Amino acid sequence: MKHKLMTAAGALALSCGAHAQSSVTLYGILDTGIELVTHAGPTDDKVVRMPGITGSVPSRWGLRGTEDLGGGYAAIFTLENGFNVRSGDINQGGRLFGRQAWVGLSSRFGTLTFGRQYTMSYWAIVDADQLGPDIYGGVGSIDAYIPNARSDNTVAWKGTFSGVTAGATYAFGRDSAGTGNSPGQGTCAGAIPGDYNACKQWSVLLRYDASAFGVAASYDEQRGGPGAAANIFNGLAPIPLTNSGDKDARTQLNGYFKVGQLKVGGGWLGRRVQTVSPGLADVRTDIYFLTGTYYVTPTIVLDGGVYRTIDSDQDTRATLTALRGTYLLSKRTAVYLQSGYIFNSAKARYTLSQGGPGTTPNAGVSQLGVMAGIRHAF
Secondary structure, three states: HHHHHHHHHHHHHHHHHHHHHHHEEEEEEEEEEEEEEEEEEOEEEEEEEEOOOOOOOOOOOEEEEEEEEOEEEEEEEEEEEOOOOOOOOHHHOOHHHHHHHEEEEEOOOOEEEEEEOOOHHHHOOOOOOOOOOOOOOHHHHOOOOOHHHHEEEEEEEEEEEOOOOEEEEEOOOOOOOOOOOOOOOOOOOOOOOOOOOOEEEEEEEEEEOOOEEEEEEEEEEEEOOOOEEEOOOOOOOOOOOOOOOOOEEEEEEEEEEEEEEEEEEEEEEEEEEEEOOOOOEEEEEEEEEEEEEEEEEEEEEEEEEEEEEEOOOEEEEEEEEEEEEEOOOOOOEEEEEEEEEEEOOOOOOOOOOOOOOOOOOOOOOOEEEEEEEEEEEE
16 A cells, blocks of 8 residues: 555656646737728729738737756647737638647757748748838738748758757648648649659758847748749739749848847848749849837837839839837837838839738839737737
8 A cells, every 4th residue: 555655646746747847828919900001902092991911910829838858858839820800810721720830849959840830931031120020011011921931741940059040941742721821822732642842842041140140041942733823922913833843932141230229130032933834934033121120218119121122024123111110008018100101113013011902002003001000919
């Protein structure tokens, strides 16, 4: 009996110890407001609405967990859902955990994860572009893939060693749900018998971060397949990428530095769409950007940026400027006022607002947008 009691007590102690070394965190952001966009749609009229996709950042909720396995190893996972505060519906093609859904291991050698997760394009630009997934600013306002740089069926490794971060991802089929992996890509489920390269995707990252500056470089390549496409987001029809030999590749070089309360970032994003199918022309685009963030006071923050895209092959160009002011009511809650303006060339129809469909202007028409919003994090 004494042995049985000691065994039970030991099991209970081990159980309590395991619970003490594990944690699951519920987190989220709710961000919405009201915006005005001029010269919207084919009627060239203004629209006033509550945007459905993003404000200063997209709304989401998620679960993040870790369990200490001992010896410097830990089991980790993240489940993250993207939703629309305006109506409560789910983004990312209706996926329950469309933003992230992965599990893996972490150690002193880095993290190895499996599932739906960000490609290295996202981790390369996250510090250089101060406006990020903002409704008016950010590289994502010109290339909507960047803030949505995710892939299904993905194995990823990322590690940081003495300020140097390296990473890589490989997706066996980037859109297993068949609902569109990221905006403008069409559908490309992959894992097709007899065509190994169809719908595959891979990316690599190398960056260095010091206390006051950082630099990063990345490469991200998507292969074609049934239903795949490459949208240049300039108002022209997407380019079909139905052959596994077709490629949609993005290369980044960027950096940032900090001086007191000021942070400045900038860089270049080059995109190359190459097709092997007859009758389809290759397209090359280049985006250049310069952004900044300044803490006027501990509770007042100013962000701004200038973005320039050049597509010589399709003769479309645009320049976007954005400015955002944020007042921090607390550590979790903030209100903001922001504005953006996009100058389109004669054949371009780049859209200023990323708040949902219906605001693409007519060719050569520029747009102004203004939004007041509130953001709460938990």
